[in-house]
Amino acid sequence: xxxxxxxxxxxxxxxxxxxxxxxxxxxxxxxxxxxxxxxxxxxxxxxxxxxxxxxxxxxxxxxxxxxxxxxxxxxxxxxxxxxxxxxxxxxxxxxxxxxxxxxxxxxxxxxxxxxxxxxxxxxxxxxxxxxxxxxxxxxxxxxxxxxxxxxxxxxxxxxxxxxxxxxxxxxxxxxxxxxxxxxxxxxxxxxxxxxxxxxxxxxxxxxxxxxxxxxxxxxxxxxxxxxxxxxxxxxxxxxxxxxxxxxxxxxxxxxxxxxxxxxxxxxxxxxxxxxxxxxxxxxxxx
Amino acid sequence: xxxxxxxxxxxxxxxxxxxxxxxxxxxxxxxxxxxxxxxxxxxxxxxxxxxxxxxxxxxxxxxxxxxxxxxxxxxxxxxxxxxxxxxxxxxxxxxxxxxxxxxxxxxxxxxxxxxxxxxxxxxxxxxxxxxxxxxxxxxxxxxxxxxxxxxxxxxxxxxxxxxxxxxxxxxxxxxxxxxxxxxxxxxxxxxxxxxxxxxxxxxxxxxxxxxxxxxxxxxxxxxxxxxxxxxxxxxxxxxxxxxxxxxxxxxxxxxxxxxxxxxxxxxxxxxxxxxxxxxxxxxxxxxxxxxxxxxxxxxxxxxxxxxxxxxxxxxxx
Numbered sequence: 001x002x003x004x005x006x007x008x009x010x011x012x013x014x015x016x017x018x019x020x021x022x023x024x025x026x027x028x029x030x031x032x033x034x035x036x037x038x039x040x041x042x043x044x045x046x047x048x049x050x051x052x053x054x055x056x057x058x059x060x061x062x063x064x065x066x067x068x069x070x071x072x073x074x075x076x077x078x079x080x081x082x083x084x085x086x087x088x089x090x091x092x093x094x095x096x097x098x099x100x101x102x103x104x105x106x107x108x109x110x111x112x113x114x115x116x117x118x119x120x121x122x123x124x125x126x127x128x129x130x131x132x133x134x135x136x137x138x139x140x141x142x143x144x145x146x147x148x149x150x151x152x153x154x155x156x157x158x159x160x161x162x163x164x165x166x167x168x169x170x171x172x173x174x175x176x177x178x179x180x181x182x183x184x185x186x187x188x189x190x191x192x193x194x195x196x197x198x199x200x201x202x203x204x205x206x207x208x209x210x211x212x213x214x215x216x217x218x219x220x221x222x223x224x225x226x227x228x229x230x231x232x233x234x235x236x237x238x239x240x241x242x243x244x245x246x247x248x249x250x251x252x253x254x255x256x257x258x259x260x261x262x263x264x265x266x267x268x269x270x271x272x273x274x275x276x277x278x279x280x281x282x283x284x285x286x
Numbered sequence: 287x288x289x290x291x292x293x294x295x296x297x298x299x300x301x302x303x304x305x306x307x308x309x310x311x312x313x314x315x316x317x318x319x320x321x322x323x324x325x326x327x328x329x330x331x332x333x334x335x336x337x338x339x340x341x342x343x344x345x346x347x348x349x350x351x352x353x354x355x356x357x358x359x360x361x362x363x364x365x366x367x368x369x370x371x372x373x374x375x376x377x378x379x380x381x382x383x384x385x386x387x388x389x390x391x392x393x394x395x396x397x398x399x400x401x402x403x404x405x406x407x408x409x410x411x412x413x414x415x416x417x418x419x420x421x422x423x424x425x426x427x428x429x430x431x432x433x434x435x436x437x438x439x440x441x442x443x444x445x446x447x448x449x450x451x452x453x454x455x456x457x458x459x460x461x462x463x464x465x466x467x468x469x470x471x472x473x474x475x476x477x478x479x480x481x482x483x484x485x486x487x488x489x490x491x492x493x494x495x496x497x498x499x500x501x502x503x504x505x506x507x508x509x510x511x512x513x514x515x516x517x518x519x520x521x522x523x524x525x526x527x528x529x530x531x532x533x534x535x536x537x538x539x540x541x542x543x544x545x546x547x548x549x550x551x552x553x554x555x556x557x558x559x560x561x562x563x564x565x566x567x568x569x570x571x572x573x574x575x576x577x578x579x580x581x582x583x584x585x586x587x588x589x590x591x592x593x594x595x596x597x598x599x600x601x602x603x
Contacts, residue, residue, distance in 0.1 A: 075603075083543070083600040084534050088519035137599030144596060166487070166509045168519060171533040172545050175487060175509040176598040179495050182464065183471035183592045190472075206509070208460030209488040214468055228460035228488070229450030237450045247455060257458050 027054060044264040053221045053264055055201055058110040058125035061160050065123060065268050071114030074122075075145050079106050080138045084171055092169035095131060103129045107138040108163065111146035113155065117272045117284045122150045125160040128202070133163035135206055136170040140177025143211065147184040156194040156275050161212040165205020178210040185214050194278050196271055199226045199249070199258070217259040217274060220249035221267075226257075290346050292335060296555075299328040336554055339504070341530035341539075345512060347504040348483045352558040354565070355415075356384060356399035356442040359482065362565035363572070364388030368397075374423040377457065382413040382449070383421030383493075385428040387437070390569060393576065396432035398425040398493055399442030402483070415484075416449035419462035422492045426466050429473055438476040438576055441493045444483030446511060448492060463492035470495035471595065472588050476579035478572055480550070481505045481537075482557070497591050498575045499545075501537035502568075503552040507545075508535035545598060 027035045029052040040047065044064055045054045063069045086092040100106065108130040113122045124146045126133045143159070150157040166174040188195055197215030199208075201224035208228050212218070220226060227234075227247035235242055245251045252258045262270045269286045276283045289297045303324045310317035339347070347353075360368055368388035372379040385398040400417055403409035425441075432439050448459055470477060470493075479496035485507030501507060510518075512530035517523050534540070537549040550571055553560035579587065 077603040079602050081600050081602055084532070086532050088515075088525075088529075088532065137601045140599050141601055168510055168515055168533075170509075170600075171535065172508045172540060173543065173599060175491060176545055176595065178464075178488065178491055179467055179471060179595045180598055182468040182495075183595045186468050186472045187592070206488055209463040209492070210467060211464070213458070213461040213464040227455050228448065228463070229455065233450045234452060234455060238452055240452060242452065246452070251456075255456050255458065257461055 029054070044267075046264050051222065051263070053201065053223060055128060055162070057127040057129055057162075058105075058112075058160075061125045062110075062112060062114070062123065064264065065116050065121070065158075065271070066112070066114035067116060067118065071112040071123075074111040074113060074149060075142050076106065076110070078138050078142055080136055080170075082169075083137075083173065084169070086169040086171070088169075095169065099130050103127065105130050107142070108133045108135065108167075109139045109142050111142050111149075113149060113153075116268060119272070119275070119284070120153070120155040121158060121271075121275075122146050122155050123158045123160065126162045126207075128162045128164075131167060133161075133207075134165065134167035134174070135163055135177050136167035136174045137177065139167075140174075140180045143181050144184045147181075147188050150193055151188055151191045154191075154193060156196070156279075157188060158196045158198065158271065159211050159215070160198045160200060161203040161207050162200045163203060163205070163207040163212075165207055175206065178206050181211045182214065185211060189216075194275055196274065198267075198271075199252075200224050202226070204228070204230055213257065216278070218257060219270075220252065220258050220261050221264060222249055222261050224249045226252050288351055290343070290350065292339075292343050292346075295331050296328065296335065299324060299331055303328060332554055336556075340527070341506075341533075341536050342512065342527040344504050344536050345484075345506050345530055347556045348506050350556060350558055351404070353483060354557055354561050355404070356397075356401045356444060356482065358561070359442055359565060359568060360386070360388060360397050360399075362561075363390050363569050364395075364397075371428060372424070374420040374427060376423060377420045380413075380418050380421030380424055381411055382415055382445075383417040383425055385425055390573060393573075394437050395572070395576075396428055396437050396439045397442065398428055398439065399482075400445040400489075400493075402444060413449060415445045416447055417445065417489065417492075418449050418451065418454045419457040419459050422448075422459075422462040422466050425493050426469055429470065429477075433473050433475050436475060438478065438579070439473070439496075440572060441477065441479045441496060443479065443481045443485050443490045443494055443507075445486055445489045446484050447486040448489030460488075463488045466492045467495055471592055474584035474588060476576060476582075476587060477591075478575050478579070480568065480572075481507050481546070482568075484511075486511050495591070495595070497579050497587060497594075498547045500548045500550050500571060500575075501540060501546050502550045502557060502564075503537055504556050505537060506530075506535040507537075507540055508533045 029047040031050045033049040045056045082093045111124040197218045199220040203226045370386035384401045400415040402415035403412040477496035479499040481501040512526040515529040516525040540546040557564040
């Protein structure tokens with residue numbers, strides 16, 4: 001006879017009393033590889049076994065690109081209004097409130113200036129966690145002002161896109177942000193200041209149809225989804241099977257729309273190497 | 287004549303009127319009074335309907351199969367002087383995007399615009415007015431040509447969107463639209479944009495940046511079509527009417543939001559109800575706007591255009 005015997009059959013603990021593993025200790029990549037959160041952070045948020053680039057936000061990108069994670073955030077106080085009083089199944093104003101609470105962010109982009117390998121760089125970085133990284137009036141205005149800052153102080157500009165496209169709840173107001181940001185980029189080009197566009201997973205819709213594709217160089221992280229119409233829309237419209245790797249970074253590189261793909265580990269070096277080369281300056285050591 | 291669902295009361299009265307007239311011709315009965323009464327009622331019904339259109343009804347009118355399309359306007363405005371120009375010098379000639387030179391009075395204009403078809407065959411040939419990247423690149427080539435020779439640009443917009451195809455993505459639909467938007471913000475000649483039908487999102491804005499953007503009364507312009515908006519936000523195609531209201535996509539709403547500069551009145555019943563007068567009004571508007579814009583130096587023109595777009599957006603802080 002067994003020395004240990006279960007007295008009651010089945011699991012008796014109520015679901016509410018169930019003890020969860022604390023969230024955020026492990027990360028599971030799409031191929032099923034499991035990484036410890038600490039290790040992931042040390043590895044630039046890339047899964048070490050399969051090189052999967054985990055979706056990260058402005059906080060992490062700033063940490064990767066700015067020296068010692070030191071930077072000055074620009075226009076941090078801009079917040080969205082609900083000028084159209086937009087309501088679908090939920091009010092836009094409520095969606096905004098919920099997004100702010102969930103993410104601790106004010107909108108889908110943060111802009112900052114700081115040193116990268118010892119030299120000034122202005123970065124505008126989108127946050128997908130905030131309403132799908134959608135571009136509304138605030139995103140347009142913050143990018144426009146960041147470009148103004150670049151022009152005024154003659155500092156190179158880098159845009160990190162991670163966005164589903166224009167924000168539907170601001171309708172045509174968001175559409176016009178494409179024109180607003182592009183006009184600013186035209187001014188930046190006129191001033192002869194380099195512009196690097198980094199496309200990350202995902203970069204689609206109005207974002208692709210404006211600043212994401214307008215860099216002096218357009219670069220991307222491996223395996224990112226980049227396109228104008230989303231893959232589902234293309235499939236529905238054409239009724240055809242999509243080619244393998246359709247709308248991935250590798251696909252765009254092959255079709256001539258990216259200058260190169262960079263592993264996140266090399267991002268800081270490569271961005272600064274381009275800036276040194278294009279401005280004909282001494283190449284900084286890695 | 288095709289009638290939309292909300293136009294059925296008009297159809298009924300017009301049929302009554304026809305019957306009444308026939309009766310008058312075929313018999314001895316004096317129908318003058320009856321006819322007059324029906325005409326009066328018809329006129330009142332028309333006014334009641336067309337002066338109180340919902341956003342969705344305007345969307346329906348903007349897609350009316352009898353509505354004049356881009357080439358109809360150009361031919362009416364320029365007659366024999368129109369010379370169509372083809373090709374993007376890279377891949378092919380996009381039939382959904384047309385362009386060319388033509389005269390209104392003594393002034394040459396470069397026209398660009400999406401073109402829809404008027405029957406099944408031509409609709410397919412024109413890809414339903416949905417341009418591929420080569421269409422946007424053709425338009426850009428023509429705009430740069432216009433800039434080189436100081437010719438003003440007139441852009442006529444009527445598209446359900448840029449084409450979401452596999453080849454379109456391979457050839458960089460996003461890049462093509464982005465490039466056009468950027469180049470149009472700094473083009474050194476006047477750009478007059480008219481929304482003559484549907485103005486769907488990036489596909490419209492890809493030829494839609496201008497010094498003056500004018501919407502015909504029964505057109506729509508927004509970031510997405512009401513149907514797609516309904517399918518994404520309500521997860522069903524059934525909410526297109528609500529989506530149309532929510533998107534504030536009518537000419538009146540767009541003017542109120544300062545996203546377009548002016549509205550061009552249409553004849554009662556829509557642009558197709560009286561094409562000749564529609565063409566005349568549009569011609570007058572183009573000439574009037576160009577007369578204002580030609581006074582500006584290229585530098586002022588570009589500066590003002592950029593300022594205009596810089597002010598678009600609503601936020602706090």
